[in-house]
Amino acid sequence: xxxxxxxxxxxxxxxxxxxxxxxxxxxxxxxxxxxxxxxxxxxxxxxxxxxxxxxxxxxxxxx
Amino acid sequence: xxxxxxxxxxxxxxxxxxxxxxxxxxxxxxxxxxxxxxxxxxxxxxxxxxxxxxxxxxxxxxxxxxxxxxxxxxxxxxxxxxxxxxxxxxxxxxxxxxxxxxxxxxxxxxxxxxxxxxxxxxxxxxxxxxxxxxxxxxxxxxxx
Numbered sequence: 001x002x003x004x005x006x007x008x009x010x011x012x013x014x015x016x017x018x019x020x021x022x023x024x025x026x027x028x029x030x031x032x033x034x035x036x037x038x039x040x041x042x043x044x045x046x047x048x049x050x051x052x053x054x055x056x057x058x059x060x061x062x063x
Numbered sequence: 064x065x066x067x068x069x070x071x072x073x074x075x076x077x078x079x080x081x082x083x084x085x086x087x088x089x090x091x092x093x094x095x096x097x098x099x100x101x102x103x104x105x106x107x108x109x110x111x112x113x114x115x116x117x118x119x120x121x122x123x124x125x126x127x128x129x130x131x132x133x134x135x136x137x138x139x140x141x142x143x144x145x146x147x148x149x150x151x152x153x154x155x156x157x158x159x160x161x162x163x164x165x166x167x168x169x170x171x172x173x174x175x176x177x178x179x180x181x182x183x184x185x186x187x188x189x190x191x192x193x194x195x196x197x198x199x200x201x202x203x204x205x206x207x
Contacts, residue, residue: 006179017120017190020113
């Protein structure tokens with residue numbers, strides 16, 4: 001799975017978890033799920049674009 | 064005091080039916096069971112739908128972590144932060160113990176998904192610790 005896919009899966013699992021943990025009504029759960037999921041995905045994409053503008057460093061060493 | 068008791072009875076209507084001894088046992092057993100098996104505390108407290116969902120999420124996180132060959136943390140003398148990481152991973156209860164003691168799983172540092180896998184394994188533990196606190200709150204009648 002790609003890095004993006006893993007990030008999306010991670011965001012999905014956490015969003016479902018916290019929506020179930022913190023809210024009881026179905027409507028509130030869906031609302032919180034969307035807020036968390038879109039917040040995490042959107043935040044990560046914005047951060048990625050901001051980092052894209054920075055100069056690239058040396059390649060990471062392979063362990 | 065009265066307010067607390069009032070909230071307690073509102074949040075947990077069955078508490079009136081159970082004796083103080085039963086409540087005390089539930090208070091001790093639910094968090095312990097919640098730590099050992101993800102979702103089991105909620106199941107014991109009658110929140111069965113949520114229990115199944117929580118169990119599936121924590122197990123899924125751990126399975127993905129293992130698939131990606133992430134590290135299952137242990138305490139390293141040279142790294143004080145490894146204590147925190149180990150406590151986080153240990154939060155997954157039986158999953159950690161089974162992987163460490165039965166399967167002998169450690170992770171593979173040269174695997175492509177090592178860092179991601181480690182994150183998923185630690186997350187499984189931390190989420191389960193949150194479930195322990197939630198089960199404790201439900202058992203005390205602070206939450207429904």
